[in-house]
Amino acid sequence: YDRKTRQMHNYLLDTGKPNPGRIIYYIQFYKGNLYLSAPNGLWMLNTDTGEFKCLIKDMHFLTFLVDKKGDLWLAGTMKLYRWRAQDREALNSKAMFVSLDCQAKITKVIQTSDGQIYTSTLGKGVFEYEKDKGKWKRFLVRPDSLLSDFCYNIMETPGNNILVTTDKSLYIYSPFNKTVYFVGLGLKDGISAVTEGCGVWAAS
Numbered sequence: 019y020d021r022k023t024r025q026m027h028n029y030l031l032d033t034g035k036p037n038p039g040r041i042i043y044y045i046q047f048y049k050g051n052l053y054l055s056a057p058n059g060l061w062m063l064n065t066d067t068g069e070f071k072c073l074i075k076d077m078h079f080l081t082f083l084v085d086k087k088g089d090l091w092l093a094g095t096m097k098l099y100r101w102r103a104q105d106r107e108a109l110n111s112k113a114m115f116v117s118l119d120c121q122a123k124i125t126k127v128i129q130t131s132d133g134q135i136y137t138s139t140l141g142k143g144v145f146e147y148e149k150d151k152g153k154w155k156r157f158l159v160r161p162d163s164l165l166s167d168f169c170y171n172i173m174e175t176p177g178n179n180i181l182v183t184t185d186k187s188l189y190i191y192s193p194f195n196k197t198v199y200f201v202g203l204g205l206k207d208g209i210s211a212v213t214e215g216c217g218v219w220a221a222s
Contacts, residue, residue, distance in 0.1 A: 027068070080123075100117040117147075126138045126170075142158075187201060
């Protein structure tokens, strides 16, 4: 939507201008700009001018997060990269580094209202970034009460709990009192058919 002309516009019609192409993996707004990941790299759209800027070429990230400080957390196939805000603004992609090598597909990266970073994976459970230690804490089936390590999506609920969709059930974790409970959907063969590739929304 072009706010100046008040009309819908498709950037693919702008021949000769650089753009992310037809396939978009993930998008996020941050400070008035739209960040997009595509097969040909990571892009930023200036929503005032309608111009694209390629931030990282020839690397594709299935999902990502721009956190409150402006740092980018970029999910490759099995690695999570961190690109600090000052390096991103200088377009210094060589400063990007691997923050987490989990050897599993990363499905989602989120930041909660208190600033914590979580990521869900297919096969390695859920990870929480411990800022004071500069390392990741891992939640598994045992001893952390996950019913499955195959986690498709993760989000913060209005009550500030962590909701995780797995192939066994919905997992709800309270980071404040360290309690967990589960919500099953009553499906005999698990719920991957309705959780894989689907979004999740929690209402108050």
